[in-house]
Amino acid sequence: MRLLIIILLFSLNANAQIVRCNSFYKPNAFSFLLDLYPSARFGFSLRKLSSTYNGNCLRVRRSNDNTEQDIGFVNNYLDTTSMKTFVGANNGFVVTWYDQSGNALNVTQGTAANQPRIILSGVIDKQNSKPTIYFNGSPYNLRSGTIINATYSISDGNWASFGVGSVSLGTGVKTFASSDNSIGSRLPQFIRVNALAPETISFNATTAYTDANSNISTSTLYLFSSFKYPSFTEIFTNNSSNGATASNTQTTNATYILTIGSSSNATASNFFNGYISEYVQYPTNQLSNRTSINTLINSFYSLY
Numbered sequence: 001m002r003l004l005i006i007i008l009l010f011s012l013n014a015n016a017q018i019v020r021c022n023s024f025y026k027p028n029a030f031s032f033l034l035d036l037y038p039s040a041r042f043g044f045s046l047r048k049l050s051s052t053y054n055g056n057c058l059r060v061r062r063s064n065d066n067t068e069q070d071i072g073f074v075n076n077y078l079d080t081t082s083m084k085t086f087v088g089a090n091n092g093f094v095v096t097w098y099d100q101s102g103n104a105l106n107v108t109q110g111t112a113a114n115q116p117r118i119i120l121s122g123v124i125d126k127q128n129s130k131p132t133i134y135f136n137g138s139p140y141n142l143r144s145g146t147i148i149n150a151t152y153s154i155s156d157g158n159w160a161s162f163g164v165g166s167v168s169l170g171t172g173v174k175t176f177a178s179s180d181n182s183i184g185s186r187l188p189q190f191i192r193v194n195a196l197a198p199e200t201i202s203f204n205a206t207t208a209y210t211d212a213n214s215n216i217s218t219s220t221l222y223l224f225s226s227f228k229y230p231s232f233t234e235i236f237t238n239n240s241s242n243g244a245t246a247s248n249t250q251t252t253n254a255t256y257i258l259t260i261g262s263s264s265n266a267t268a269s270n271f272f273n274g275y276i277s278e279y280v281q282y283p284t285n286q287l288s289n290r291t292s293i294n295t296l297i298n299s300f301y302s303l304y
Helices: 002-021 080-087 287-301
Strands: 042-045 058-062 068-071 092-097 117-120 133-136 159-167 173-178 189-194 197-204 207-212 222-229 232-237 273-282
Touching: 058 080, 058 117, 068 080, 080 092, 080 117, 159 173, 159 189, 159 287, 173 273, 189 222, 197 222, 197 232, 207 232, 222 287, 232 287, 273 287
Parallel strands: none
Antiparallel strands: 042 273, 058 068, 058 092, 092 117, 117 133, 133 273, 159 222, 159 273, 173 189, 189 197, 197 207, 222 232
């Protein structure tokens, strides 16, 4: 009897060792999107996108006394502990979202009333159980400074944008990310949602080429990926598209700005109403890498 027990225990222990050594059970290593697909023009997220980025994630303002503080990362994720300690039971608003691309093209909002929210009454805004930034329509947005196109150009009129977000309203035009100032030679509206249809718009001078996808649902987090590539403009929702729209070469101007949460014209319009978690933009056509980039983003956010 004792011999039988010893044999059974040895068998169980041996099996346990096999399970622990099986690579299937090992946790996945953190994937840095910009390590695998570098040369982005902009990289904004509430997780680390690059292993070489050593800056902060956000600059946050707390509502009780308007004090501001930079919030960094812990273990490659937004330092939510420090952020909650700083904000306390108050509301927290995003003053600056720091660019992780290496170009330091941060987006910021100096007017307190126009700053999007990240904490409500001490509770962090979340989508799919992960921190996110809440844009409550007008007048919330974040803007870059003036960018010199010769330094950070749209190469040959091509570009690629990847954004993670959700909308709260099913009406109106809600701009996720845009450089279009609505005057002169027009610039791209990279991602927007018109009623419930995701859209991307490229321009040749003042001629617009709009590509739209099927309607989405409110209060659901999606991955939007949009592209301008030779002769076509196209937007994908999660991993699907309704096909591309034939288009001419995208106009490039001497300078531009990037706005997250509204149009880029001086008075702003078409404000986003919903949540934005991540935005990465490339100055080149990345259509051939779309599936791989989408898979990396989806593996973190569990979107589809």
